[in-house]
Amino acid sequence: MTEALTTRAATMHAITQPRYGSSDVLRLSRVPRPLVGDGDVLVRVHAAGLDRGTEHLMTGKPYAVRLATGIRRPRNPVPGRDVAGIVVGTGRGVTRFAPGDHVYGVAPGSFAEYALAREDALAHKPRSVSFAQAAVVPISAGTAFQALTRAGCVRAGQSVLITGASGGVGSYAVQIASWLGADVTAVCGPTKVDHVVSLGAHRVIDRSRDDWTASGERYDLVLDIAGNPTVRSLRRVLAPRGTVVFVGGEGAGAITGMRRQLGGAVLSAFVRERLVLLMARESGTDYERLAELIDAGHLSPVLDRTYPLEDAVEAVRQLEQGTIRGKVAITT
Known part of the structure; x- marks a missing residue:
């Protein structure tokens, strides 16, 4: 019998949030250790990655995310x-x-x-990197891989x-592309x-100096990860029958956060370009x-x-302020 199944009263340190909000709602707390169920894998966390998705789940915005995470407060008060x-326990059916x-x-x-993780949401860690390095890969690199x-x-x-x-998904997208x-x-x-040149980009556009939507260049594929360029401007930089993949974007509506992306996906049925809304999966x-x-x-x-875990609030604050290149890891 595994460790988790024999110590029902065990507790652990965790960052918790009793309500939706900014980094100010986060606290270091002591909570019950998760119990393993069928199909579960219990992981002793050595590092956890932090990205924009975690911030959206923390704030509960756009509001549509609350349909999955809890309407008034998070069902799971532990973010990340x-x-x-390292695996310390497995449930029935895990092979x-x-x-x-x-x-x-x-x-x-x-x-x-x-x-706790589902078996199909885990993989063996890359042997050549540390736990902290591995922890900043799955969601961001997985999203970039699926988008491309x-x-x-x-x-x-x-x-x-x-x-x-230069962000989490973008940094991996440059390398994979x-x-x-x-x-x-x-x-x-x-x-x-x-930083972006070091990742392997052949050309870099400084958005503060140059308007890439009016450059006259044409691309076979645009990964729309950050900002909110209009669908019209995205189509303007596409080669004939090119593709836009909507990966992210901030400030695109408080309800779904995807008003522009959904509009583009609908328009795709009536134009020669492909306008694709990515729904990344674990x-x-x-x-x-x-x-x-x-x-x-x-x-x-x-x-x-x-x-370190006790400074996780500061890590989230740095993410909110936009000072992070790529991603950061919370270590335990």
Whole structure:
């Protein structure tokens, strides 16, 4: 019988939020350790990644996220999703992992000493990187991988424009697109140009100086990750029958946060361009593939800095202020 099944009264340290809000609602607390159920994997968390998705779940905005997380307050008061750690317990039906395995993937409530994950949301950790480096990979790199290979269907030799190229998803998208043989143009802020060049971008557009929507350049694929360019401006930079993949964007409506993206997806049925709304999913299979790329030296985790669990509030505050390049990890 595993550790989690024999210590029902065990507790752990975790970051908690009793209500939706900014980083000010977060507290370091002591809470019951999760109990393993059928199909569950209990992970002793060594590091947890922090990204914009975690911030949206923390604030409960756009409001549509509350349909899944709780209308008035979070059902799971422990934030965090990206995880890397060691398996300490498994539930009935789990066959891919055993106690002692080093894993990474997605485990809701990962800002804690222990977290539960579904078996199909985990993969074996890349051998060549630390737990902190592995923890900043799954959601962001997985989203970039799916945007490029499934939604965007990118091929070698195609031209790709990536907005928000210095962020969590964008940093991986630049690397993966380059590895796939695409000609990559990246858009970012003035202080992050060198960082994006180091990731493998062939050209970088400083958004504070140049308007990429009016440059006259045309691209086979645009990954729309950051900002809120209009659908018209996105179509203007596409090559004939090119593709836009809507990955993210801030401030696009308080209800769904996807007003512009949904409008583009509807318009796609009536125009020659493809306007695709990406609905990224957690995939242990994709994380295994990403681990192979990391161990082969084709993909590098984009870890800006680490914070101990007790300083997680400061890490979230830095994310809110936009001072982070790539991602940060919370270590336990």
